[in-house]
Amino acid sequence: MISRTVYENIRKEVLEYFSKCNIKLTKEEKEKIEVADFGLNRIRELGLQLIEYINTDRVCAKDLVLLPGQTCPEHLHPPVGDSPGKEETFRCRYGTVYLYVSGPAVENPKTTVPDDKKETFTVWNEIVLNPGEQYTIFPNTLHWFQAGSEGAVVSEFSTKSTDENDIFTDPDIERLPIVE
Amino acid sequence: MISRTVYENIRKEVLEYFSKCNIKLTKEEKEKIEVADFGLNRIRELGLQLIEYINTDRVCAKDLVLLPGQTCPEHLHPPVGDSPGKEETFRCRYGTVYLYVSGPAVENPKTTVPDDKKETFTVWNEIVLNPGEQYTIFPNTLHWFQAGSEGAVVSEFSTKSTDENDIFTDPDIERLPIVE
């Protein structure tokens, strides 16, 4: 649950990231920045901010903002009905993003995760994305990501988003945001 | 057909637009900017420049650059095999884009097209996109677009691109670029 005050503070920080990147939003879009704390109530550690530009039956595009050191928790996009599941390309626009996917674990990861949540991060194949670099995650692949010390802005190009179908490793997580 | 010299000049102009917009490209991407003259050999009037970030079976994302007053000729994306055809969202990042789609013709269009090509522009339902504004074009819809006097940078979020299937109104057009 995010209080209105926390939401407003973070929304303002997000708009500063967008303006640093020269990403123009309409007035209506500025009002509907999403702030997701995944129901964990520790947004600056575990959370994600975004603006969704389009989400039709076939195509979705968003720009994501991560605060310094903020982590989007581990999850995957399973097949849903006739769809093989969501496919996502993350393209770094600003800052550095440390992305972790299934595969050989890195020996010395460049990030740390909260001690009490360590067991909810199970994939440690590390991909480092700097501005202009990108990576595509196919359906049914566990992944999580964390921003470096400057925060990060990341474009996401994907098939349809259906957040309610995402499967998180942490059983405490509720994806759909609740603002009080 | 585009000569190497024309290609290099336009590539440099395109990179300036991207840097004005704070859009970061990798070194490899900077080398593979596409310059499409549609086989008409009048690139600054009728043409389009772009960088393709991703084009899988399901998702495609590009950033387009239009030079001042440059027009992307009228075309549509027909159904292909099992696919209903390409769906495109254009989001203006810089400059102004005048987009024309099927529907009621505007009385006084904000653009003009080359006199000798007038009959190849048949749809005149005008949509004006300024930075942060966007429009979605569903398959099988005729469309064309022109940049204002500052040029334009436009993000395109779409389903898979298969340029060879695009249908242009102008019978003189060849979509696949030829650089000599």
Ligand SMILES: [Zn+2]
């Ligand atoms: Zn994901």
Ligand SMILES: [Zn+2]
């Ligand atoms: Zn098109």
